[in-house]
Amino acid sequence: MEKLKKYISLKDEDQFYHQGAVELLVFNFLLILTILTIWLFKNHQFRFLHETGGAMLYGLVMGLIIRYATKASDVESGTVYECEKLNSGPSTLLINITNQVYEYQYKREISHHNVNGHQGNAMLQKMTFDPSIFFNILLPPIIFHAGYSLKKRHFFRNLGSILTYAFLGTAISCIVIGLIMYGFVKAMAHIGQLKQWEFHFTDCLFFGSLMSATDPVTVLAIFHNLRVDTDLYTLLFGESVLNDAVAIVLTHSISIYSPKENPNAFDAAAFFQSVGNFLAIFAGSFAMGSSYAVVTALISFMHLTKFTKLCEFPMLETGLFFLLSWSAFLSAEAAGLTGIVAVLFCGVTQAHYTYNNLSSDSKMRTKQLFEFMNFLAENVIFCYMGLALFTFQNHIFNPLFIFGAFVAVFVARACNIYPLSFLLNLGRKQKIPWNFQHMMMFSGLRGAIAFALAIRDTESQPRQMMFTTALLIVFFTVWVLGGGTTAMLTWLQVRVGTDPDEDLKADAERQSASNLDKNTTKAESAWLFRMWYGFDHKYLKPILTHSGPPLTATLPEWCNPVARLLTSPRAYGDELKDGDTDYIINNDELTENHESSAHIPVSAQESTGSTQATAKEDIHEGDLGLGEYKLQLQHPAGQPQKNSLA
């Protein structure tokens, strides 16, 4: 008899597995549908809906179906049981129910006002997955891929501007949104539109910081397809990548800002502690991420006597690369830092150093692996966003608040881009033109990070309202702004695309002109950039990779014994004293050219003449292998040829 009972309970357990399978199947189905739709769109050169927008749309429809087609089943789950013996919630709870012990695992704390939301539909509950999944599973590959596929040359050339937008811009955006929302909230409370919740200035700042994370994935995909001006692309891409990191750390710092007495009064000590927290977490995460990448570079670079190098075993190499990069994330999390930030800088450093040491097989494997993980994770998140609009059970729609948020986000973006561009143009040789500024203003889409930050804490009512609002802003920006990108590009007369033949010619021209250009390039590059590049080229690259001059040439003479120890026999023999930057740039590009010509398949539509150039672009920007299309937009003639350099 007891045996029989056990089998029944075994079946119950199986039931649990099966339900998990059904939920995953729903997601799989949505993703398959998304892929098929994208295929359809690609065929019709339909550019208004990016795959992420499509995923969101399908998620929305599926959410609607789940919401209204399934009925409440698990009535008992809304009941709260009393347990006076306990003082705090243990991580595991053993409960004796009718003489059978069950193990329960701690999930979360619930505010009293949310208990009602738990009554009802079990399916909805199942489809709402743990916010930590976003931060621990879905975001890391996306962010790593962003760092790993960074266009190094243009990124470093625009480093100063990117850093300004990312740090100063995000801070401005956060404060402006915070102030505007605080005004709105006060006004709403005044006219009685807001219930008497505690809505402090820090809450508004929290909202400001999470809404400051831009995610122009749709815009960037279109930019890539249309081959929009590379400087604009880099500015936007660099800003969005770094700004995610800044926004995440900023949100964290604000959430642990706790003034001692009156939460509305300004507490200087607490404020400076928050600033200190921000700097410490950011710097710590940066150090954690890049040091793991440096370790990877060193291991993949090692050449001990009697040892075949690791690059002889591509699978081990790829495995190590993957595990060490993931460890950067986990170590940062374990140390109380921000894993996402660590993994971003890990990606950048891996691309800069380790990538050069990898075997050509591993280069391809790692690129493709992270490209694929990025593709899947991105679509899952956008799918889930669509779902969440209907399956999340504690939405608070407040039209006035939402209206205020839209205004605030718009104004904050303007306060970020235009003043900073003005300031940057004072220092830049190559100015950021007005149409670029408008385009950057327009490309302030919100996406995965804003959503993930908002869903992380939805306990209190203000936070629920913020979540709902953030979700709607994501929907609006992805569909409306994302869909209008092509039109906006035409309207602003941003230079798009180059004829493949022209591209090749420009390539050749550049080759011959590189000596003449050298001084110009140097003048354009910022002081910071030159400092860094010199140091990097002279010391870091020789230590961590095969490129650059031998250390014996760059280090002072008294360091020679150490230098000889660290110098690879394969290190290049040349000792260019001048034009280092150009040397590196050419060197990098040669590597990539070599690599891409070895294994990147070229889509059939391309004319054979442009093969090389296209393949290089492909591996560079993580095109997701979606192929290339003929350009539909005309570009205004007479712009400097320079902008077309890849």
Next chain:
Amino acid sequence: MEKLKKYISLKDEDQFYHQGAVELLVFNFLLILTILTIWLFKNHQFRFLHETGGAMLYGLVMGLIIRYATKASDVESGTVYECEKLNSGPSTLLINITNQVYEYQYKREISHHNVNGHQGNAMLQKMTFDPSIFFNILLPPIIFHAGYSLKKRHFFRNLGSILTYAFLGTAISCIVIGLIMYGFVKAMAHIGQLKQWEFHFTDCLFFGSLMSATDPVTVLAIFHNLRVDTDLYTLLFGESVLNDAVAIVLTHSISIYSPKENPNAFDAAAFFQSVGNFLAIFAGSFAMGSSYAVVTALISFMHLTKFTKLCEFPMLETGLFFLLSWSAFLSAEAAGLTGIVAVLFCGVTQAHYTYNNLSSDSKMRTKQLFEFMNFLAENVIFCYMGLALFTFQNHIFNPLFIFGAFVAVFVARACNIYPLSFLLNLGRKQKIPWNFQHMMMFSGLRGAIAFALAIRDTESQPRQMMFTTALLIVFFTVWVLGGGTTAMLTWLQVRVGTDPDEDLKADAERQSASNLDKNTTKAESAWLFRMWYGFDHKYLKPILTHSGPPLTATLPEWCNPVARLLTSPRAYGDELKDGDTDYIINNDELTENHESSAHIPVSAQESTGSTQATAKEDIHEGDLGLGEYKLQLQHPAGQPQKNSLA
């Protein structure tokens, strides 16, 4: 004040994330260590410890450290709370503790005698992860990869033998182990070595079925490195792949075998129901898996007018391939079938049909993706096995039972291999020689599947004893038998390796001799094989792929309209009536040759002459990119050249 409290609880939650990070970090660390060790071993041509064995060893050491270096922390977790209001365990429990509501999630049912095991070390509990993770996350990629990397030609040539070993052999093994263990258990109870647990014959059969899943991953890796006779490799590989599927379904069928009255008496109705269950689940899973693969083949084959084919977008193609294959698993699970079996046959079918339709980029991407997932998942499982010996808290070591199990496993393997080989040799033209039989007998390693099946249910004491015993058998077979493989091959004089030059010559010889061989090949191949190949070549291949004759030629005349609709314009124009099998074989190999020469990097150690042959082998068997080594063993001369054919 309340705000402050919330922040504290937020920090608590963060604490939970961090702990998760620490556990994963431990695994990452172990895997990194394993990879570095393997690299070391590869350098020293050290073949006694395979990477899985190494992973297990490191896991063991780490388990030892965690067990004895961390102290009991979470004392409260051993307490059982009473809750009289409930009648059954709901999936989520809301509990009010000191005026704060906490949400708890149902984890599992615990037997009373296991409650004590829950006292104590929180770290140990954390490191013991949910058994469902094995079945839902770690095993599917391994099994799919096995199916996807199957050597089709040799597999189908030995199909009859493989099926015999897999189905009949596993049944024999299960029954023999069951009977021997039942005898042991009875004897132990008689001499008072076993406490009065209920230990039925079905329990023994359950143990028999889970111990029948062989996993000679170590042996196969060595076979591959030494290029052991392909027929032996195929027999062993094919047997182990299919036998996993059989063992899983068998275990499931036995666990739901519930005789109505006396559990020791034979209940014919219940027995036949179990047999029926077995057949239904197996056939259902097979159908589920292969139909998803057929859908994938059809989608990737589609060429609608005005549509670019899916293979123009490798990322979409890879994504679709991955998602549909995963859906096969999830659908089978959701339908109450066995996902692992579904995913196995999905892999085989994908390799047979879809693979031919994929773009060369996607071919490589899918191969490498699953290779990588297989590599990681396999090492995680073996690592975890090592850990489990010390971190699992309910081990029951019973020396007599363990001794009995070792004897039973050995005897059962012998009863499986020798009689079946004798029977098969009656029908086979190309006999299975004695040394092959001994080698197969020796290669009866137990691994991931046996472990996963054993850990799935560790509630009752008999099951805990079985788990402990299974774990020890895995350790012994992987380390001792795995480590002794090379010695055994030498001792049994199994033909290993061919000189690269000779290989090339043989290749050329085969090319010219293929016409002469045709009749021999036909005679050798089993009746089943020829039937299937004819049908496959004439109807399935033309419908699902670009290869094979056009349907208009193979279907009867009255089907012509339908046939024309289904025929691809790219279908081959030839209408070979005879020698179909050879044609297909050559055709397959040409495809692979073409593909591999395009992008597979060749390790530097190889002489240039053998490039082609090696590259082909690489892509074929999923070498994991570990490179090729010179052979150390001498092979006895005078064996037929035939065996060396790749």
